[in-house]
Amino acid sequence: MKKAVAAKKTSTKDATGPSPSKLIDGRIKELGDWRGEMLTRVRGLIKQADPEVVEEWKWRGVPVWEHDGIICTGETYKEVVKMTFAKGAALDDPAGLFNSSLEGNVRRAIDIREGEKINEKALKALIRAAVELNTSKKKPAKKPGKRSA
Template sequence: MAGDWRTDVVDHLRGLIGQGAPGVEEEAKWRKASNPDGVPTFALDGLICTVETYKDKVKVTFARGASLDDPAGVFNASLDAGTRRAVDVFEGDDLDEDAFVSLVRAAVELNRA
């Protein structure tokens, strides 16, 4: 996947998550034959989010996203889920970085509450 747009998006998201959650711990989980690298998970005082790569998008799923305020409308997937909310990023998308970082910060605060 080297040189793939999805790799660049994941790296960029990783940096934004770090801005919103200084000291965040990243761990690869759920490794399997079809995904030997596993799924990157990001935690600080509890799970914040996972980042999954698909053929046409990168999906950031916030573990407790349904409990987060999203005034900028960053969440665009899993909107009917009871607990989670997700952000699907497609090639060429322009993510509202400040709003995304704010969601990460809010997720950390929720974990600490």
Template sequence: MSSDWRVARVDEIRSLINKAAPDVVEEAKWKKASNPDGVPTFSLDGLICTVETYKAKVKVTFAKGGSLPDPAGLFLPATGVRRAIDTEEADVLDADAFVALVQAAVALNQG
């Protein structure tokens, strides 16, 4: 398995976030020795989501995911304020559903 798929997936996610929220601000936070590049965070009138890269998955965590509609079922089963989407190498991300989640997150932040 090549690790290159994770870079491509993060680029895909970044592109979809920018499509959904053109004014989004991306910052790298929480830099440490084991992750010198930090965690990409995306904000617009508040935190929208973070994107974390692991060995076998890329995880997108929505700060207020528990308050967002998820008709496509992208979120992992969970309860609480934050909700996450895990994608593995063979997964195909539903771009339209993901864009809708980002747009709903922005709308919630702008409340």
């Protein structure tokens, strides 16, 4: 008897649970302060920069935006809203938006504090660059293996 195997989804959404977008809406409402407002603003900028973005909800409550891989996350802490770009170290940042997690070899982050202004044009450019990196053919090629006869 064959057993059906379902494709693994990256979303935490199941058949009965709310969608990732609804969970993000809930987080924003739950915060109810400047962090919720900032998360809403960042979310809107991400969607403007990439209308094909997919929202996910991972790691027990972290909003994630994806397009052929993770673009960035939107974590909320007491003092900051942190946008962590999964492949940020590989992105050009001419406006100097990255101000956190600078020591790593892969990720880079932007910590946004209460009252800070966002350079919307530069942030959208960074998001588009992350999407371009995810969708590019620059992914490592698999080394051909030896075939046995």
